[in-house]
Amino acid sequence: MTITPGTPEPVTTAGDPIPAPTDPIPTSKATPPDVVRCAYMELVVTDLAASREFYVDVLDLVVTEEDENAVYLRSMEEFIHHNLVLRKGPVAAVAAFAYRVRTPEDLDRAVEFYTELGCRVERRAQGFTKGVGDSVRVEDPLGFPYEFFYEVEHVERLAWRYDLYTPGALVRIDHFNQVTPDVPRAVKYMEDLGFRVTEDIQDEAGTTYAAWMRRKPTVHDTAMTGGDGPRMHHVAFATHEKHNIIAICDKLGALRRSDCIERGPGRHGVSNAFYLYLRDPDGHRVEIYTQDYYTGDPDNPVVTWDVHDNQRRDWWGNPVVPSWYTEASLVLDLDGNPQPLTTRTDDSEMEVTIGADGFSYTRKGDEAQGFKLGAQV
Amino acid sequence: MTITPGTPEPVTTAGDPIPAPTDPIPTSKATPPDVVRCAYMELVVTDLAASREFYVDVLDLVVTEEDENAVYLRSMEEFIHHNLVLRKGPVAAVAAFAYRVRTPEDLDRAVEFYTELGCRVERRAQGFTKGVGDSVRVEDPLGFPYEFFYEVEHVERLAWRYDLYTPGALVRIDHFNQVTPDVPRAVKYMEDLGFRVTEDIQDEAGTTYAAWMRRKPTVHDTAMTGGDGPRMHHVAFATHEKHNIIAICDKLGALRRSDCIERGPGRHGVSNAFYLYLRDPDGHRVEIYTQDYYTGDPDNPVVTWDVHDNQRRDWWGNPVVPSWYTEASLVLDLDGNPQPLTTRTDDSEMEVTIGADGFSYTRKGDEAQGFKLGAQV
Amino acid sequence: MTITPGTPEPVTTAGDPIPAPTDPIPTSKATPPDVVRCAYMELVVTDLAASREFYVDVLDLVVTEEDENAVYLRSMEEFIHHNLVLRKGPVAAVAAFAYRVRTPEDLDRAVEFYTELGCRVERRAQGFTKGVGDSVRVEDPLGFPYEFFYEVEHVERLAWRYDLYTPGALVRIDHFNQVTPDVPRAVKYMEDLGFRVTEDIQDEAGTTYAAWMRRKPTVHDTAMTGGDGPRMHHVAFATHEKHNIIAICDKLGALRRSDCIERGPGRHGVSNAFYLYLRDPDGHRVEIYTQDYYTGDPDNPVVTWDVHDNQRRDWWGNPVVPSWYTEASLVLDLDGNPQPLTTRTDDSEMEVTIGADGFSYTRKGDEAQGFKLGAQV
């Protein structure tokens, strides 16, 4: 086809640089570990049977291994031991955001990198979870429990096992999403770690509400969402197609569990992906996600969204429920205790966009109309 | 597969008979016309260019014919002249709900049937719209402008013209939806006219909030929704698959017109169809709809939904925006004047289900939990 | 959108009347039974366990009931007892093509209709299969075992049971397809029975190769395919969407049973549906089918396809394997013995279209090119 330029006006805008943080984390002089991708999350759950039922019987993740304290789960196209660990514990929280690195030597780099930043670092030759070997866990400068590993047990990649697929099959882990008070500070640190920004949300004053960052060439391996933190906003799994996500909703309805659908399904503005947000029995948020775009070129264009653009979070302008902005999971330190929260001091995205004090627009310059028929959440 | 009965408990319940109306419309002694299907709606629009742009450029309906006062539109699989007429007029309203009948003689039956009911009846050998021949229009006992016709111009059925399909192609007109104060009264009259109920919404006291009725073997050709009436709630077009409906939403986002999405997309409980509600430039509501089920057997099971079941209107429990309950289009009498409204005196579905005065449940007997994370519309 | 007429030239042509048969079956003076739809097929299978495994474990049809001699299966949206009966027997064949009729009285009409035609008729108040009551079976004038029934046990319609859906879920029985030597003769009889032609395949001389006929408003409840008969060509089940059919193929691959895929998936020219043909363990052919179009209007346009149009059987011009033309299942008389076959004397569709003696074109008038890159089956 041939396109008439500028009709309609571009839906996205060229990336505005995220402002430098006012209180930056120093740049480590050490070479960072070469992160390949987000690989698994370790979730602490308070009722292992209920969580197992949710992730195994409802969401159809595959059990690689389990015992009375933990269930190790993977997606259909995965060949490493797990993408999710459910571990029984007294407080619902996240014990690790785990990244795969390129070589065994990257573990040495991880130790150096974080040691130089003054972080607590722990290395275990036998790993922190079953199926994973030599691993490094740190309490990172933002307070998150990050893990780096290379050694891992290979298991059958079930990609061709269509006899096992279900209508809502989850095929890959896609990304993490973290809540942190100062997004520019987090971004600068993550860039030092080798991540690159693909999209972000700002306002005209440069206040940054969220940023998406990647190693693998998708929109993200993790995102930083502005809010009281450190907390875990969600972990996301990918499906092949959009109808798979709809099938998950339909199944939840049939099971009379539609109340675990928090938001969606919908189309994101940011990432251009089709999405759904669920809440597990502990309230941990899980996103189901499909069809973002390739970002692997070195000069991949960054997209900056205006915080007041009502299509940034949902391309169809459907409302974001307040709980999605305010609720998130605790994260643990390396002793297993919840990290205390630091309050966000920058503006809150929820407050500047919805309710009596905020505003959003469908068409820039057309703010007077309110943003949505009937959407006065 | 083999099913273990009763696990989970049935999601729908056997039809409860809709109570007899307290103020019934008498049964006409005449044989009713044999209605084949809902065939087209004539909409009066206040800005013909804006409406044409919405239905032709955005929704990709096919122009069969047009002049300065009217646009005649059809869907991709249609072979009759039109499924929608946009006619320029001073007040946004519906001029006709038009049904195809089986034979030319059914027009005589329509005249007799409505004459005996004391309704105003007008017959025009040349039809009321282009492309349609001998037709009968009536002001029916509920105040709606109903049309019956057999003669119609055939046009190319574009079903095989995949060079013309767009991602959100509308392939059939599916149904009408009418607002009327007394649903049992409307149902009894429609049954006299030959329609059959497929699903309905009631409460434990038998108050009936809505009923779906069909001639063709889908869930409906029209539905009666309780509210101040006569008004037109929506007209619905079908797509082939669910992704076509998502494509319409995506296109509206790209055009910065997402604010015409009123509700959805979602899965209905009633009808089991995948849906989306849009509002056209005059506020007329259009549903996009796909995948209900075959209802053509004489003993097709009626499904009755509990008005408090939060999955009846949206199977995923997503909230229904208040405008969807309260707003609807005026309908015209045969002189082209808006019909006055009669107020519903039975309970309002919106009031008994949402907000401070209503309640809904996800699981019967589990009402205490509220109905949805964050869905406090 | 607006269409420029005639660009490209119409893909289908107006229906050419099917020639009158030279050896017609007399028209019964009795009123025919009012057939609602094709409802179930009774298949005789030689290895019940193998057939059960195919239909239940591979195709995921739902077991309503079973014993050591028979399995009663239904589709996800069905509410009557079964759509398919697998009955153990010595010779793979079809014991009944069963149609639902509108009223109990239609059984009397069936008896009269066929008695007057000189056919063998048997009526059983308790039915011929479990779950079905008062029924009439006949050896019809073409030699097929037709059944008519009204009384039937209702079972749970699983339409909303998304916890039970599988990726390739079959949701409805759609149609039968019968092989008979003289298509015009068969059509005339079926029209007497109340069926209407929707599409057919002819050549310029009027030789008729196949015809599709309906009662419910889809393209067909049964089709007549020219060939030695009476035989059963296939029974078809519908899915919701095209990806469901692809999922069945993918599963067959995973099970290392791809050799039961005989033809497809593809898009039909005739019917415009997306299709797949499988062969069960006895060689009975099953079609999986989705997305034909509404045909319920009394003047629904008939489409006649040129037998030499290479897109009539597969819209993408993919080759039809010879077995699809030549192989079909025996049918039984009311004593359970296979009906002898009568040879077709008209031209064979296979011979006039493929191989050294036939020809097909992609574009009319462009016959010289052969019909398909590499498709020299």
Added chain:
Amino acid sequence: MTITPGTPEPVTTAGDPIPAPTDPIPTSKATPPDVVRCAYMELVVTDLAASREFYVDVLDLVVTEEDENAVYLRSMEEFIHHNLVLRKGPVAAVAAFAYRVRTPEDLDRAVEFYTELGCRVERRAQGFTKGVGDSVRVEDPLGFPYEFFYEVEHVERLAWRYDLYTPGALVRIDHFNQVTPDVPRAVKYMEDLGFRVTEDIQDEAGTTYAAWMRRKPTVHDTAMTGGDGPRMHHVAFATHEKHNIIAICDKLGALRRSDCIERGPGRHGVSNAFYLYLRDPDGHRVEIYTQDYYTGDPDNPVVTWDVHDNQRRDWWGNPVVPSWYTEASLVLDLDGNPQPLTTRTDDSEMEVTIGADGFSYTRKGDEAQGFKLGAQV
């Protein structure tokens, strides 16, 4: 879900190392350029108007720029100037397989790498095509015209422009496929260039028929297919979902151009992707492709397929047409003259698998059955 190991037996087998080549290309001592991805192909076409019509009007690629000699096309999610150049010329052929590299300095590395291998190398600061800057083209050791570039003009990424999407929208360039006589020799050279094998086809004697290799983490950026070469087998573009590929077939049918469908649609065994092969007006082969899997981990498991496994090329066992094995496009040297072909001396995949001299199985050990009902191509 929980999986019972080994039921059915694994559909794929662990990678067998591809044998070392008997006549290896020496390993360059220079550091290879860091290739990011396959980025565009330059095709020489003999009738520019006909080719433009095919790629722009039928396949809906986006025209970035054009003049009387060339058309520059991109896919919907692309942000670089083009993914395909159609250039008018006397002989249909491929002028360049172009790869994006990570930095401008990688061009120096490309020059060194190929100079040391004794290849002809040409560098142009202004690029070889519009929209691309400093570039290196080489006649590589296998005879292919490879290009490496970093500098490129950015254009609008149309990912969010759903007003422009068509039912068969191509969203990314996915890979190249090259025909070369000695696959192990080609693989060794490509590994030296930094590519990694993801899947391959071998027989029990180690004869290697094809290998897939990647830089970006999909199954491939290019594949090496055994045959007389150097030739170009195909260039592939990705869609979002499977129905998009079906829509392309449907459109070709509507345009009466189904004879450009050479093979498919189908599911590949190798890559697990859904595919379609078309032939453009010059016979250049284009694949449409969707849904392979992530391969970015350093120890991504290699999958080796048995050449006799009838599901390796089509997971559903559908036959591969002979033209797909035998026909391919010429490639040009840097003067624009077609490269002479070297004959493959190893066994031909076609001859060992189909026809009188070959065999394939659906189930290993079950060879006697032939491989497919009716598939005697």
